[in-house]
Amino acid sequence: MNYTDEELVSGCKRGSSKHEELFYKKYYGYVMGISLSYSKDRDLALEIANDSFLKFFSSIKKVESFQTVKAFLRRITVNTAIDYYRKNKKYQSHSDLEIEIPNQNEVNALSSLGFEDIIKLINQLQEDLKLVFNLYEVEGYSHKEIAGRLGITEGSSRVYLTRAKAKLRQLVHLHLQEYEGR
Template identity: 70%
Template sequence: MNWSDKELIDGCKRRSAKHEEYFFKKYYGYVMGISLSYAKDRDLAQEIVNDSFMKFFGSIKSFEEFQSVKSWLRRITVNTAIDFYRKNKKIREQLEINEQTEVFHEVNALGDLAYENLIAILDQLPDDQKLVFNLYEVEGYSHKEIAGKLNITESSSRVYLARAKAKLRKLVHTHLKEYAGR
């Protein structure tokens, strides 16, 4: 079957199992890709995927035709990943930090890395740093928005991001040295 998104949405609104199954199959890879950028492993990503689709189907009646299916599904998936993070991991004690933060220079070596290597490097970040990095750099949230979503301070969000970038810099440098040595 080759249903359009509109036909799929209409069928999902009627709770048609066939339409829901086809929608799931059509967008599974897209949602899994987003989930993998927030989860440490495939099992956690699969939980995020399942919860995202459950939320999507549960709220399908509020979907408006003028909305983009992909952007709505992306927002649900990102919010589900954030909810998962909040629910399954106690946020460490609030960081007491100085207002002074170290400024780091950007590394432009990421272009030399294969996608799989980049994902493996990102997976080495602590969960809180990876989450803030993705929300800020990939999704485009501000530190104020991140702080609100994660129940942390804006300055903690900045620190997590700075630490993530510093660690990524070291990991990329190490990876490139290993790659050059081959």
């Protein structure tokens, strides 16, 4: 039997493990997709996804409208990824990047890249660069919001975004070279 979000959330609010399991199965791909966009490592993405579900189920009573379930779940998942970043950022190293100005061929190459190619390139970014890039470009957070959530300055957020874009340009350039060499 297929349950509606309303039925699943009502069951979860009652503490029904059956409804929690069905909700998990229904939204696993969605949450895992978000988690993967914030982590290079599949195991870490799975940990983020599972923690996100645990947080969702523990705060299920806050869900007032069944139309907002997916948005609420997304917000929890993004915040969980941010928490993992904060917890692990002391172990990350920052490498200097050569910043290049893209030429017209590279700009045209972006339009020829497929969705999966772009995701693969983004996944090659350092975790901190990838996180800021996703928060700014995908989620639409401002630099002020990113700074507040990550415990960095707005200037650092801008620098991380600039570095992420510069690294992506380098990766596109390398991708083009590989493509032209085939």
